[in-house]
Amino acid sequence: MNTPIRRFAGLYRDADPLRLHMPGHGGLTDGGLGCEALDITEVQGADDLSCPGGVILESENNTSALYGSRHTFYSAGGSSQCVKAMLYLAYTHRPEGAGRRIIAARNAHKSFLHGCALLGLEPDWLLPGSESPLCSCPVGPEALSGLLSTGEKPCAVYITLPDYLGGTQDTAALAGVCHAHGVPLLVDNAHGAYLKFLSPSRHPLDLGADMCCDSAHKTLPVLTGGAYLHVARGAMAPYEASARQALAVFGSSSPSYLILQSLDLCAAWLDGEGPELIRQTARRAAQLARGLGLPEPAGDPLKLAIPASDYGLTGAGLARCLRASGIEPEYADPDWLVLMFSPLLGPEAFERILGAMPQRRPIPRRPLTLPPPGRMALTPREALLSPRERVRAAEAVGRVMATAAVTCPPAVPIAVMGELISARQAELMAAYGIEYVDVVR
């Protein structure tokens, strides 16, 4: 596969023109990073991400063909930008009779809440049947159907799959329910760009989603910030026609060409050795799980969520053991340690992990679960735009959240803006080490 953006940037670097344009490092390689010569801007021939017709469009077309999308739009602003763009598209092209209501699984990333607040959307939460960890929100098609059958028609249904602990759900069934009600399904697939290349594909586009975002940078060899906004073949045409403008509303007008080149190179990798490396890494991760006496990661095979109590520790304690062997995990909380596996890792990395894990010493532990949402006192928009003050989380019970209370990662809010903070939410904030929160003054 050709790599038109990277090719252009390489030719530009080699031609070595006197750069009388942005960025201010002037392409001089002694700028300190070594990549400055390739960090270009919209010079002649470099195309323009906001209205591409040259090398960027060609590269996006390559990626669209790989994913089988109607079109895949590049983002240099991560899934955070794509999530907001999806919400904007869902609202501006809402189904007839729909308003500002959006049905969403509660384990949404904070970018969803920021998007809702900016756009004036009002989430109606899909909650798990019983209490589940902060990062997960298993919801069945029946629960979704029930919510869709009551109240105002929503502009969309929004789910996060895979979640931060690698959990997935029956996306195809959820998509079927949405479409039976004439409502689009949006999927935050930030963690699942690689799912397309498993056999069979587990990518949301192949399971009925209308739009989804993938943080290519999370699981593929792409620089931080590189992401895709996919519009599905079966989705309504206006989503594709307006997506570029929607991304522009929430992104910089100077997207990084280093990130764009990396997305471009990734397309060639996915067209070549990438899929086999992904599947090989999934097999190695499954083998590691078996070696640790854990169930094989099913829905998101490049991620392993280890229950820390199996080792008589907290997630943070388990992370310390790995750090002592020079291994840095993706995420640790009181209950979980999460490891993510790049498809570029070799077999020795997995042996190293096995060697670094302490002896199993299971202890009983009741995992932290997300309490029910607090009562909404203000809309997310009203709360985010209100005057605020910072108070100790322990003293915030009964106050109205002005932002989303999150630890980052996983950036899943315990309480969302507009909610009255409950005592149980405040307790959970303490358990996650959130000391202060912004509340409406």
Ligand SMILES: Cc1ncc(COP(=O)(O)O)c(C=O)c1O
């Ligand atoms: C579930 C989920 N959605 C969206 C995002 C935002 O992605 P990005 O960092 O690419 O902006 C993240 C980031 O961690 C995430 O975990």
